[in-house]
Amino acid sequence: MSISLRINGEERLLDVDPEMPLLWVLRDVLGLTGTKYGCGAALCGACTVHLEGQVVRSCVTPVRRAQGKSVTTIEGLSPDGSHPLQRAWVEQGVPQCGFCQAGQLMTAAALLKEHPVPTDAQIDQSMAGNLCRCGTYCRIRDAIKKVSGGGR
Amino acid sequence: MTGPLVIARRSFLRGLNLAVGGLTLGFSFSARAQKAPVPSGSQALDATAPGLNPNVFLHVAPDGLVTIVCHRSEMGQGIRSSLPVLIADELGAQMARVKIRQADGDVVYGDQNTDGSNSIRGFYEDLRRVGATARMMLIEAAAARWKVRADECVAKDHLVTHRPTKRRLGFGALAVEAARRKIPEPKTVVLRPRSELTSLTANMPLLDGPAYVTGQAMFGADVRLPGMLTVVIARPPVVGGTIVRFDAADALAVPGVVKVVEMPQPKVPWHFQPWGGLAVVAENTWAAMRGRAALHITWAAGPNGAYDSEVFKAALSKAVSVPGLVARKVGDAEAALKSAARTVEAEYHVPHLPHLPMEPPVAVARMTSDLCEVWAPTQNPQAAQKEVARALGVPLEKVRVHVTFLGGAFGRKAKADFCSEAAVLAKMLGVPVRMQFTREDDLRHDYVNTVSTNRLTAGLDPSGRVVALRYRTAFPSIQSLFGDPATPEPEDLQQGVLDLAFAVPNLTAEIGVATAHTRIGWLRSVYNIFQGFSIGSFVDELAHERKADPRDVWLELIGPPRKLSLSDLGVKELKNYGQPLELHPVDAGRLRNVIDRVTRAARWDERGRDGRFLGLAAHRSFLSYVAAIVSMIKRPDGKLVVDEVWVALDAGIIVNAERVRAQMEGSVIFGMSLALYGGITMKNGAIEQENFRDGGRIVRMGEAPRKTWVDLMESDAAPGGVGEPGVPPIAPAIANAVFALTGQRVRELPLIKAMGRQRV
Ligand code: FES
Ligand code: FES
Numbered sequence: 001m002s003i004s005l006r007i008n009g010e011e012r013l014l015d016v017d018p019e020m021p022l023l024w025v026l027r028d029v030l031g032l033t034g035t036k037y038g039c040g041a042a043l044c045g046a047c048t049v050h051l052e053g054q055v056v057r058s059c060v061t062p063v064r065r066a067q068g069k070s071v072t073t074i075e076g077l078s079p080d081g082s083h084p085l086q087r088a089w090v091e092q093g094v095p096q097c098g099f100c101q102a103g104q105l106m107t108a109a110a111l112l113k114e115h116p117v118p119t120d121a122q123i124d125q126s127m128a129g130n131l132c133r134c135g136t137y138c139r140i141r142d143a144i145k146k147v148s149g150g151g152r
Numbered sequence: 153m154t155g156p157l158v159i160a161r162r163s164f165l166r167g168l169n170l171a172v173g174g175l176t177l178g179f180s181f182s183a184r185a186q187k188a189p190v191p192s193g194s195q196a197l198d199a200t201a202p203g204l205n206p207n208v209f210l211h212v213a214p215d216g217l218v219t220i221v222c223h224r225s226e227m228g229q230g231i232r233s234s235l236p237v238l239i240a241d242e243l244g245a246q247m248a249r250v251k252i253r254q255a256d257g258d259v260v261y262g263d264q265n266t267d268g269s270n271s272i273r274g275f276y277e278d279l280r281r282v283g284a285t286a287r288m289m290l291i292e293a294a295a296a297r298w299k300v301r302a303d304e305c306v307a308k309d310h311l312v313t314h315r316p317t318k319r320r321l322g323f324g325a326l327a328v329e330a331a332r333r334k335i336p337e338p339k340t341v342v343l344r345p346r347s348e349l350t351s352l353t354a355n356m357p358l359l360d361g362p363a364y365v366t367g368q369a370m371f372g373a374d375v376r377l378p379g380m381l382t383v384v385i386a387r388p389p390v391v392g393g394t395i396v397r398f399d400a401a402d403a404l405a406v407p408g409v410v411k412v413v414e415m416p417q418p419k420v421p422w423h424f425q426p427w428g429g430l431a432v433v434a435e436n437t438w439a440a441m442r443g444r445a446a447l448h449i450t451w452a453a454g455p456n457g458a459y460d461s462e463v464f465k466a467a468l469s470k471a472v473s474v475p476g477l478v479a480r481k482v483g484d485a486e487a488a489l490k491s492a493a494r495t496v497e498a499e500y501h502v503p504h505l506p507h508l509p510m511e512p513p514v515a516v517a518r519m520t521s522d523l524c525e526v527w528a529p530t531q532n533p534q535a536a537q538k539e540v541a542r543a544l545g546v547p548l549e550k551v552r553v554h555v556t557f558l559g560g561a562f563g564r565k566a567k568a569d570f571c572s573e574a575a576v577l578a579k580m581l582g583v584p585v586r587m588q589f590t591r592e593d594d595l596r597h598d599y600v601n602t603v604s605t606n607r608l609t610a611g612l613d614p615s616g617r618v619v620a621l622r623y624r625t626a627f628p629s630i631q632s633l634f635g636d637p638a639t640p641e642p643e644d645l646q647q648g649v650l651d652l653a654f655a656v657p658n659l660t661a662e663i664g665v666a667t668a669h670t671r672i673g674w675l676r677s678v679y680n681i682f683q684g685f686s687i688g689s690f691v692d693e694l695a696h697e698r699k700a701d702p703r704d705v706w707l708e709l710i711g712p713p714r715k716l717s718l719s720d721l722g723v724k725e726l727k728n729y730g731q732p733l734e735l736h737p738v739d740a741g742r743l744r745n746v747i748d749r750v751t752r753a754a755r756w757d758e759r760g761r762d763g764r765f766l767g768l769a770a771h772r773s774f775l776s777y778v779a780a781i782v783s784m785i786k787r788p789d790g791k792l793v794v795d796e797v798w799v800a801l802d803a804g805i806i807v808n809a810e811r812v813r814a815q816m817e818g819s820v821i822f823g824m825s826l827a828l829y830g831g832i833t834m835k836n837g838a839i840e841q842e843n844f845r846d847g848g849r850i851v852r853m854g855e856a857p858r859k860t861w862v863d864l865m866e867s868d869a870a871p872g873g874v875g876e877p878g879v880p881p882i883a884p885a886i887a888n889a890v891f892a893l894t895g896q897r898v899r900e901l902p903l904i905k906a907m908g909r910q911r912v
Contacts (some may be wrong), residue, residue: 017407017408017438020436020438021438024436024437024438027373027437028382028436028437028438029436031376032367033367033370033371033373033374033376034366034367034368035367036371036373036510036511036559037373037437037512037588038510038511038512038591039591039843039844040441040590040591041591041843041844043843043844043845044510044591044844046510073367074365074366074367075366075367077366078366080366081362081365081366085365086362086365086366089361089364089365090357090358090361090362090365093357093358093361093810093811093814094361095228095358095360095361095364095365096228096229096230096560096814096815096818097226097227097228097509097510097511097557097558097559097560097561098228098360098363098364098365098369098557098559099371099509099510099511099557099559099560100510100559101364101365102365102367105365123853124853124854125854127853127854128852128853128854130853131510131844131850131852132510132821133508133509133510133560133562133822133850134228134510134560134818134821135817135818135819135820135821135822135851135856136814136817136818137821137851137852137853137856138817138856138857138859138860139814139817140853141853141856
């Protein structure tokens with residue numbers, strides 16, 4: 001069966017099993033490897049992408065749910081790494097190993113769309129699904145606040 | 153890590169040994185000329201490119217481009233933003249004109265095993281010498297051209313300048329001439345004064361930051377080869393287990409599944425061998441995972457099938473209830489305990505702990521008639537090369553290991569099992585393969601940190617002073633992975649027991665009997681985790697017994713500032729993380745200093761006020777000294793949360809302070825995860841945890857401290873480790889803060905076990 005969807009602004013027609021999770025379509029079929037596999041069970045957020053602007057865990061999202069919709073991945077967050085969050089992440093040295101950071105950025109970007117100046121509680125709540133084993137949480141919080149102008 | 157590498161070489165054979173210290177930086181050039189189509193862009197050597205090549209780490213091209221090889225793996229510690237920057241600094245290069253290349257596994261680089269917090273502490277001077285050698289050669293070339301004295305010239309900003317006349321020449325313009333000069337003897341290489349090195353004095357940018365935030369950084373699973381298939385393996389749930397029978401028909405019926413093959417069965421000792429089991433080969437990851445789920449396998453558990461962590465806990469407790477092998481002895485602790493006015497005794501238990509790197513183990517391999525190539529997020533590419541060669545039965549030269557970015561590692565990826573599995577499969581299948589661990593695999597087939605029980609007994613005189621300390625510890629040793637699964641050696645106690653800088657006049661440390669029943673590995677800070685937890689908690693208990701301030705008791709136990717000799721410590725030898733005591737003494741003064749600094753930063757004397765309850769602990773590990781204070785508060789809903797954390801670190805000379813701070817911040821979260829939630833339990837020989845839940849749970853954003861304060865001590869001492877030493881004091885500091893807040897003393901990790909979900 002074929003699935004049509006828009007990925008990072010580009011129309012794609014795919015011949016894939018509609019039940020295949022979006023994560024594996026992105027990584028194995030389309031070669032968009034910026035989106036990471038961390039748990040496969042909606043527990044870690046490494047696979048976070050936007051579906052119609054909303055945060056989804058692509059590891060548990062069958063690709064059929066993206067039929068006719070638009071998907072944004074880390075590769076499409078900005079054309080050149082210039083999204084204010086990406087810039088703040090680099091300036092403030094947020095990443096350690098970097099593996100979780102695509103997911104963190106996608107969640108943070110969606111958060112700022114909904115709440116341009118999020119409170120601490122809103123940050124903690126919306127970022128709760130994104131694990132970072134390296135422990136970059138404090139810097140993530142600070143970077144989000146810096147971009148939103150809401151921080152110290 | 154992008155693009156193919158050119159490390160040019162014309163003069164490799166000229167020098168033979170760069171190092172004057174412990175490290176041998178090999179100079180022999182093995183003339184490999186494969187132009188590797190390497191997706192990871194790791195190193196390929198081109199022996200024909202012109203320019204200056206004083207050693208295998210550095211090349212200056214005639215156009216001025218400086219290429220520096222990073223021979224250590226990048227796993228989040230920021231080593232690629234530190235070591236090459238240090239070399240560039242010594243050289244006097246502009247970072248904008250430096251290209252960093254990730255080294256393949258190759259003995260020419262000396263030790264590449266990126267663990268033991270060793271990258272800076274082990275290579276600091278030798279790698280500075282790499283840059284300084286090239287700098288001297290460029291300066292000599294310029295001086296010869298100008299017919300002036302070399303000592304009138306300086307190298308800075310990618311230029312050599314003749315100070316008296318202000319004449320200048322770029323590094324590129326000098327590279328070819330410099331290459332004709334004799335490589336200076338290591339003894340004659342002069343290092344810059346430290347004040348000239350910006351990597352030591354300023355915050356350095358995170359060089360790989362842009363690659364991380366755009367999804368361009370290539371991790372192990374991101375490597376793509378033409379015709380590559382994906383493999384997921386069903387491994388025996390019990391270490392040493394075997395397949396009795398299997399039926400793969402349902403698995404083969406899953407669309408996309410190509411084949412099911414049997415993996416070689418490992419033999420004791422386990423080392424880094426593949427784990428055995430059945431491999432499902434498929435066109436994509438999802439098909440491989442579904443195929444594996446459809447396998448029907450009957451396993452035989454083998455000799456470890458009875459291992460039960462709860463039962464084993466009782467065995468460890470028994471082991472520390474009787475005298476063990478004495479590993480450290482000062483005075484006569486037994487006699488002093490008998491005559492003490494009072495004794496205090498406590499037993500501490502820390503379970504097996506998982507690594508849980510965010511990126512599960514993965515490797516890509518390709519086998520041709522004369523070469524096996526592996527791309528992997530490995531901490532130790534030379535160990536991977538060796539294990540792959542062993543598994544394939546080919547000579548070492550037939551194996552090349554390219555190092556990708558590591559999505560976290562924490563010791564897990566120092567083991568080469570996943571590389572070996574991929575290579576074995578590439579050979580069996582005749583096509584390139586990606587062997588992917590799922591998260592469940594990562595937990596169930598981990599080389600877990602060992603499990604331990606410690607019993608500490610102190611004797612107090614009538615005034616409350618500690619006159620005796622008996623430290624008993626029992627835990628299966630890492631040595632069991634490579635040989636005999638029995639009791640640890642005295643040297644296993646070097647981590648936090650033999651080097652415990654206490655001035656107690658009667659002190660013994662004893663090792664109890666403990667046999668390994670699973671694969672024991674090393675996890676970030678290793679044995680220090682439970683040694684630090686035990687002693688850090690026990691000092692707090694002693695303070696409570698005496699109704700004294702824990703800080704004062706720490707300082708009293710440590711005694712006056714001094715360097716402890718082997719006889720002061722009461723040990724015959726001290727491995728001291730591979731470093732001589734003269735260079736890295738056990739320094740009571742430095743331990744005191746970090747305690748002093750951290751208690752001032754955290755306003756220790758005001759603890760208990762404003763609902764701010766503080767716990768303190770300190771620990772020496774990997775030749776660095778760390779003290780930490782955790783502030784716990786009770787939320788209105790009754791939950792206990794870590795509010796703020798203060799860390800004081802004395803790691804000697806600090807390279808790239810910004811990344812060092814990041815390591816301390818990360819260590820706090822890592823320490824919190826293992827203190828609050830971490831714990832692998834085993835039933836019928838198998839690990840029970842499956843994913844980021846229960847014992848595999850780790851701290852989330854909302855649980856992270858509101859603020860972590862890091863205080864880096866300025867020091868001229870030789871550099872100590874940074875990646876691991878921040879971890880050990882965190883768990884005891886948390887337990888001590890919990891006690892300060894609730895009066896409940898928790899002697900077993902994870903804390904959630906004693907306290908319940910509603911409390912933490
Ligand atoms: S991989 Fe999707 S949430 Fe972890
Ligand atoms: S930066 Fe390594 S897991 Fe987040």
